[in-house]
Amino acid sequence: MQKIERYILLLIAFAPMCLKAQQSRIEVIKQKYRPLYHFSPAKGWIGDPDGLVFNNGLYHLFWWGHATSPDLVHWQEQPRPMKGDDGRFSYFSGSVAVDNSNTSGFGKKSMVAVFTRHFPGDTLPETQVLSISNDSGKTFHYYQNNPVLDIKKIFFRDPQVFFYQPDKRWKMVVTRPDIQQICIYESPDLKNWSYCSSFSGLGAKNSFWECPDLFQLPVEGRNTKKWVMIIGRGPNKVQYFVGDFDGRQFIPAARTVDYLKNGKGIDGIVFDDFETGVEKRWKYDGAAFRVSKKLDVSDYLGNGFAGSAVKSSSTGKMISQTFTIKHSAINFLLAGGNHQQSICISLVIGKKVYRTATGDNTKVLKWNGWDVRELIGKRARLEIIDSNPDTSNAYIAVDHIIFSNKLMNHQLEHAQWLDYGPDYYATRTWRNYDAGKNMGDSVFSLGWMGNWQYAGKVPTTWGKGFESLPRLLTLRQTNSGYQIIQQPVPQLAQLRGPERRATVNVTGSQKLDSFKPTKNSYEIAAVFTPSVKANFGMSLLTGEGRKLLLSYDPVTSILTLDRTNCTDFVADTAFTRLFAGKITAPVALKNGKLHLHIFVDRASVEVFANEGEMILSAATFPSEEQLGILLFSNGGPTNVSLKAWELKTIWEQ
Structure with a gap:
């Protein structure tokens, strides 16, 4: 057969596929707001990325829908895989394990989805359940002996499961979101789970903790790795902690603890952390700041803060010593009622108030700050004021006043944040079940580009939600401890x-x-x-x-x-x-x-x-x-x- 004839036959053979691909491309382009290179499903809802595994040369993404990719860039949406349930519950977030050694007895190289079974109305306990696939993830069948983990709690969700080679056991990190606690369990077979330990008490300690992950990252410039725990802090943020994992317990690094618990390593000079000797440095006018030392607030640093009582008609102020402004910013952690001038922290020069800030009607201390560049060289003082006799949400709490050339007015808690943007949540990492064949030591992550405050209101008609770009993660040592460095995956360059x-x-x-x-x-x-x-x-x-x-x-x-x-x-x-x-x-x-x-x-x-x-x-x-x-x-x-x-x-x- 002549070369030109073979070419014509190939064109005829591939024409339907080419036409289908072209039609698909045109359909996507016509859909307003539909991402052109971020993954989104053709229809329906997508949220937390689940079951991120690399297996048989393909990257898998589940959201209990399913998509696969050879390169983390081009995705092929697959049929929805979950089969066999009775329709009474929702599939909440989870993970997928590839059982290469058949520890579960479900079959060699079976893919086992471990996820949360959630019943409507938050009235029945959330439990961890299994679905099994023996066809490389095309279909998952609901396990007849579910649940495999039930602690009789209404909120208990988002299991991330991985195989821990040193003791040849499966590990699970799963969250009790309402009490901000991550629990670690282990199992020899994915079916029988025993409790190991829990992690809590650091970072942003309010709102729901969701979608945990625990994995190792290489440290730049060193032939070593550290363990990292990441946690979604609802409704739209992800925080992380760096430390060690011995198979049963995650232990945060000492510098991580010192930074998150005590603020050591923050850029700038600490003017006051309200730990000891406060009465010697501040004058008190009125009784508001002497009534109670048991103000019910969270996310302050160390053991102390300046605060007025929540349920008291007392008023008053705290007045700092005078200081010379030498930096371009004054930062502080702040919580309390939003009462403008009556409950606030103020910067005063002479008899004039130059800056003021008030709380956001929560009991969570968050970073606030002032740009004071034009006041450098001036003598000033700070006043923490509660002049509102109301007993309803009329209080203020202040901690860790810092003089710095870096303004921290982002109004987030003191934590290590993976992304400062408003639309990045529920990050998970890909697990490499083809070890050494492609990923090597590289760690890739994916997040949901959404925000629970308005996710249901976004103006898309083709579906709701899309995922972030996949990111390549490493660790870097800094003055405040280890920092995660994120880069877009290099494979994106082919676009x-x-x-x-x-x-x-x-x-x-x-x-x-x-x-x-x-x-x-x-x-x-x-x-x-x-x-x-x-x-x-x-x-x-x-x-x-x-x-x-x-x-x-x-x-x-x-x-x-x-x-x-x-x-x-x-x-x-x-x-x-x-x-x-x-x-x-x-x-x-x-x-x-x-x-x-x-x-x-x-x-x-x-x-x-x-x-x-x-x-x-x-x-x-x-x-x-x-x-x-x-x-x-x-x-x-x-x-x-x-x-x-x-x-x-x-x-x-």
């Missing part, structure tokens, strides 16, 4: 179109003429070198009177993502109140430069700062005409060197 480069000195605002994307599916790697005190950044998704503003202030080391006016979705007031706003995160310049690696994908942006030291992930929902990109620098010029690529859709394959 790049032609590279565009630019090096410009920016003063004021100017369009990025060298890169004009035709759709909001692109990647930018930029290095900003500012002059002293120049505030700089980028306006993304610009058009139709809207934009997503990404700005950096080198004086206070703050990166800000402003999405107050980025979406074309005409939302109800509740959605707008929760969605619109500014998100800030502290990140210092590196050798006078800020490195930003930015991924824009129709309805989202993920920003990796300084090669993965800090991440901001956010949903955006712009119109398809918001394609403009602007550079700006105010207060002086900024040199910008960047590379940019349009990214192909993963649905082309």
